[in-house]
Amino acid sequence: MLNHKELKKNLNWVGVSDAINVPGFALFSTMVGFSTIAKEAGFDIWQVSATTLTVWGMPGQVAFAGLYASGASLIIIFLAVSLANMRMMLMVISGYNILGLHQHTLPLWKKICLMHIMAITSWAQIGRIKEKYPPSLLLSYYVGFSITIYLFGLSGTILGYFVDHFATTQVLRVITFMTPLYILLLVISSKDALNRLAVLLGGMIIPIIYPVFLDWSILIGGVAGGTLAFGFGVWRRI
Amino acid sequence: MKPIIYSELWVGVLLAFLATLFWRFLGLILAERISPDGHLMRWVNAVAYSMVAGVLMLILVNPTGILSNTSFSTRMLGLASGILAIYVTKNLLFSIIIGITVFAVLSTIWA
Numbered sequence: 001m002l003n004h005k006e007l008k009k010n011l012n013w014v015g016v017s018d019a020i021n022v023p024g025f026a027l028f029s030t031m032v033g034f035s036t037i038a039k040e041a042g043f044d045i046w047q048v049s050a051t052t053l054t055v056w057g058m059p060g061q062v063a064f065a066g067l068y069a070s071g072a073s074l075i076i077i078f079l080a081v082s083l084a085n086m087r088m089m090l091m092v093i094s095g096y097n098i099l100g101l102h103q104h105t106l107p108l109w110k111k112i113c114l115m116h117i118m119a120i121t122s123w124a125q126i127g128r129i130k131e132k133y134p135p136s137l138l139l140s141y142y143v144g145f146s147i148t149i150y151l152f153g154l155s156g157t158i159l160g161y162f163v164d165h166f167a168t169t170q171v172l173r174v175i176t177f178m179t180p181l182y183i184l185l186l187v188i189s190s191k192d193a194l195n196r197l198a199v200l201l202g203g204m205i206i207p208i209i210y211p212v213f214l215d216w217s218i219l220i221g222g223v224a225g226g227t228l229a230f231g232f233g234v235w236r237r238i
Numbered sequence: 239m240k241p242i243i244y245s246e247l248w249v250g251v252l253l254a255f256l257a258t259l260f261w262r263f264l265g266l267i268l269a270e271r272i273s274p275d276g277h278l279m280r281w282v283n284a285v286a287y288s289m290v291a292g293v294l295m296l297i298l299v300n301p302t303g304i305l306s307n308t309s310f311s312t313r314m315l316g317l318a319s320g321i322l323a324i325y326v327t328k329n330l331l332f333s334i335i336i337g338i339t340v341f342a343v344l345s346t347i348w349a
Binding site for chain 1: 246247248249250251253254255256257258259260261262263264265266268269270272274277279280281282283284285286287288289290291292293294295296297298299300302303304305307308313316317320321324328330331333334337338341342345346
């Protein structure tokens with residue numbers, strides 16, 4: 001019989017090994033994609049790496065590099081990155097709840113670190129497996145999983161900076177397509193019917209209103225899609 | 239004038255970091271005040287899922303960079319075949335492979 005400490009350590013490794021699979025590869029390829037865009041925009045290798053490590057949220061990073069390339073002012077860049085990564089707040093609230101951090105007595109800086117390494121991938125992953133482990137063990141799993149994909153992301157960023165030397169456009173394209181596909185399939189197969197409905201609505205509303213609201217469409221469409229799904233869920237008691 | 243542009247980009251990195259950290263920190267503060275089983279948490283979850291799906295759909299509908307050289311229908315058929323596969327098989331890895339294969343084949347044929 002394993003004691004609790006050994007169990008936690010084991011769960012660290014379960015998280016690591018689950019991450020060295022599709023999730024790690026997806027983060028790796030996402031950051032390859034970001035790095036190629038940033039290189040075109042004029043970033044050096046230190047700047048792409050620093051952006052990945054400090055921002056750690058692909059849509060915001062891509063918005064940053066894309067806008068910088070177009071010569072946008074720093075204020076516009078700040079606003080666009082804020083809007084692109086606003087979902088972090090909701091993911092953190094939701095993730096904090098899934099991990100049961102209320103029950104853990106952790107210092108604030110540790111909590112900030114835990115939330116800093118949260119990516120869409122790790123958030124969706126703990127949402128998917130939350131019934132399998134009690135919160136105390138789920139946190140160990142999350143730490144192993146998240147640090148692993150963080151390292152995959154950094155590796156992808158560095159490799160992506162040089163990838164144009166040795167990969168064809170067609171290979172890069174397929175790699176870049178994999179990340180949105182993977183995460184969309186992950187969230188559309190959520191066990192909670194209300195969340196599946198929210199995915200469907202947000203996934204349709206946001207691209208449709210994008211030509212009108214541009215960067216604001218994520219906020220407007222996200223709140224609209226989520227609220228409609230929530231309202232339907234309360235009404236039909238799903 | 240190179241050094242000025244160089245340092246402006248570093249200011250940009252700092253701003254991008256702060257713009258993201260702010261939301262994470264705000265999320266942390268709010269999370270401690272929201273009841274885990276209440277309606278508010280379900281709403282937050284629904285909006286989070288909705289936003290995540292929308293952000294990723296934007297990448298597929300209005301791509302920047304390398305995906306912008308592919309046609310809209312190629313990307314949508316790749317996604318649709320992946321969604322169909324996950325509804326039939328419930329297997330994530332298999333469905334990703336199906337979606338990627340459809341995308342790879344179509345983007346080669348229609349290039």
